[in-house]
Amino acid sequence: MKPPQILIVEDDRKMRLALREIMTKEGYSVDTVETGEAALERAGGTSYDLVITDLKLPGIDGMDVLKAIRRLRPETSVVMITAYATVDTAVEAMRGGAEDYISKPFNLDEIRLIVRKVLEKRALLDDNRLLRSQLKKKYSYDNVVGNSEAMIEVYKTIDKVKDSKATVLILGETGTGKELVARAIHYNSIRAEQPFLPVNCAALTESLLESELFGYVKGAFTGAVKDKQGVFETADGGTVFLDEIGDISLRLQQVLLRVLENGEIQPVGSTKRKKVDVRVVAATNRNLEELMKSSEFRADLYYRLNVISLRLPSLIERKEDIAALASHFLLKYSTENNKAIMGISKEALRALERYDWPGNVRELENVIERATLLETADEITLESLPEKMRASPDKPPVVPDEDLKTLEEVGRAYIIRVLEKTGGNKARASEILGINRTSLWRMMQRLNIVA
Ligand SMILES: Nc1ncnc2c1ncn2[C@@H]1O[C@H](COP(=O)(O)OP(=O)(O)OP(=O)(O)O)[C@@H](O)[C@H]1O
Numbered sequence: 131m132k133p134p135q136i137l138i139v140e141d142d143r144k145m146r147l148a149l150r151e152i153m154t155k156e157g158y159s160v161d162t163v164e165t166g167e168a169a170l171e172r173a174g175g176t177s178y179d180l181v182i183t184d185l186k187l188p189g190i191d192g193m194d195v196l197k198a199i200r201r202l203r204p205e206t207s208v209v210m211i212t213a214y215a216t217v218d219t220a221v222e223a224m225r226g227g228a229e230d231y232i233s234k235p236f237n238l239d240e241i242r243l244i245v246r247k248v249l250e251k252r253a254l255l256d257d258n259r260l261l262r263s264q265l266k267k268k269y270s271y272d273n274v275v276g277n278s279e280a281m282i283e284v285y286k287t288i289d290k291v292k293d294s295k296a297t298v299l300i301l302g303e304t305g306t307g308k309e310l311v312a313r314a315i316h317y318n319s320i321r322a323e324q325p326f327l328p329v330n331c332a333a334l335t336e337s338l339l340e341s342e343l344f345g346y347v348k349g350a351f352t353g354a355v356k357d358k359q360g361v362f363e364t365a366d367g368g369t370v371f372l373d374e375i376g377d378i379s380l381r382l383q384q385v386l387l388r389v390l391e392n393g394e395i396q397p398v399g400s401t402k403r404k405k406v407d408v409r410v411v412a413a414t415n416r417n418l419e420e421l422m423k424s425s426e427f428r429a430d431l432y433y434r435l436n437v438i439s440l441r442l443p444s445l446i447e448r449k450e451d452i453a454a455l456a457s458h459f460l461l462k463y464s465t466e467n468n469k470a471i472m473g474i475s476k477e478a479l480r481a482l483e484r485y486d487w488p489g490n491v492r493e494l495e496n497v498i499e500r501a502t503l504l505e506t507a508d509e510i511t512l513e514s515l516p517e518k519m520r521a522s523p524d525k526p527p528v529v530p531d532e533d534l535k536t537l538e539e540v541g542r543a544y545i546i547r548v549l550e551k552t553g554g555n556k557a558r559a560s561e562i563l564g565i566n567r568t569s570l571w572r573m574m575q576r577l578n579i580v581a
């Protein structure tokens with residue numbers, strides 16, 4: 131069994147070395163750092179059993195470390211070291227989720243005992259935790275965040291279909307995670323060791339797309355100086371992800387149908403067919419049934435692709451996941467940009483939860499990335515969110531006495547608020563405002579409103 135892993139955060143050198151020595155003698159595996167910033171960096175990469183942190187540190191202090199660990203690493207216990215004069219802080223630390231505290235000056239027996247006690251308590255809890263994490267693992271996929279009912283359904287479907295060769299059609303609005311889920315299917319399947327090759331069908335012309343998918347032989351067209359493999363061949367044994375499938379031409383739809391039916395491809399310009407073993411996952415944010423009605427999409431291909439379909443919920447259907455998603459992106463971008471931002475303020479979170487998210491998770495990700503860069507406080511505040519999210523829809527656009535506004539300013543604020551409420555839908559907004567769409571558009575231009 132691995133020894134418990136402990137991280138000691140202490141700026142006083144003598145103290146740090148002493149603690150390291152005692153803990154190492156106890157048989158624990160010990161890391162030490164001098165600052166709160168370094169502690170968070172370490173804790174980001176390692177799941178420690180216990181973090182022992184001094185309260186007083188230069189920069190990020192022990193309370194901040196505690197808060198951040200509670201959020202980033204709920205599985206890690208924290209013990210706080212406080213000076214004896216500050217009983218209040220010890221109490222505050224316990225309230226903040228510390229497992230215990232040690233007050234300075236302490237004797238060695240005391241600290242040994244406290245650490246043993248905390249680790250034993252964890253061992254007891256671990257059985258439980260193991261069970262829970264197994265369950266979680268069963269229905270959660272790397273990087274796919276969200277515990278809402280709608281997402282649990284998605285995980286269950288992925289789980290059921292991942293190892294089959296059946297084609298999966300992923301539907302959902304833009305930015306709902308279609309590509310992410312396609313990858314999750316592949317990388318959790320028995321094909322995971324083989325390639326996952328995405329192709330954006332909307333980005334290529336018909337003939338380029340055909341060559342890209344099925345390859346070509348030398349002389350097939352001007353410039354085809356030697357044979358080239360298509361992705362269906364390169365991905366043999368793996369998965370091809372056909373993104374924006376609603377955008378392929380009718381002729382290619384027919385070619386694709388044949389490939390799906392008999393598992394054979396025919397490179398452009400070749401007379402020979404080749405067998406390939408490829409699993410196809412396709413995605414689109416277009417309405418394929420509508421496209422079928424207008425004869426832009428072949429019904430036979432639709433039914434072929436639609437053997438299993440997975441509809442990803444838009445973010446507004448799973449607002450309860452916003453907090454978890456926002457934290458996930460905050461961790462990602464604060465680490466990437468070396469910023470010590472520990473959380474999201476209540477007001478900012480409320481604003482995020484109130485917004486309609488027409489661009490879904492991608493939009494949320496962009497908002498958090500931007501906020502992480504702009505933020506100067508140690509948490510994301512309302513001020514670093516885009517203006518359209520900051521106004522409170524619960525109140526009319528107030529005109530504070532000390533800061534009287536012109537009619538135009540108030541009008542501008544009101545238009546922004548209505549646009550927010552309608553998720554940027556100008557038709558609905560103009561209805562509410564009682565003006566026609568052209569007038570709304572003109573006003574937006576004049577008042578410099580970007581929707
Ligand atoms: N459930 C989720 N958990 C974590 N990140 C997510 C989730 N859903 C989406 N994302 C992130 O949001 C961004 C957009 O996701 P993705 O590219 O998969 O969307 P999409 O549905 O393919 O969008 P489009 O239709 O515009 O191509 C990506 O950076 C992705 O990692």
Ligand SMILES: [Mg+2]
Nearest residue numbers: 305308309373
């Ligand atoms: Mg996509």
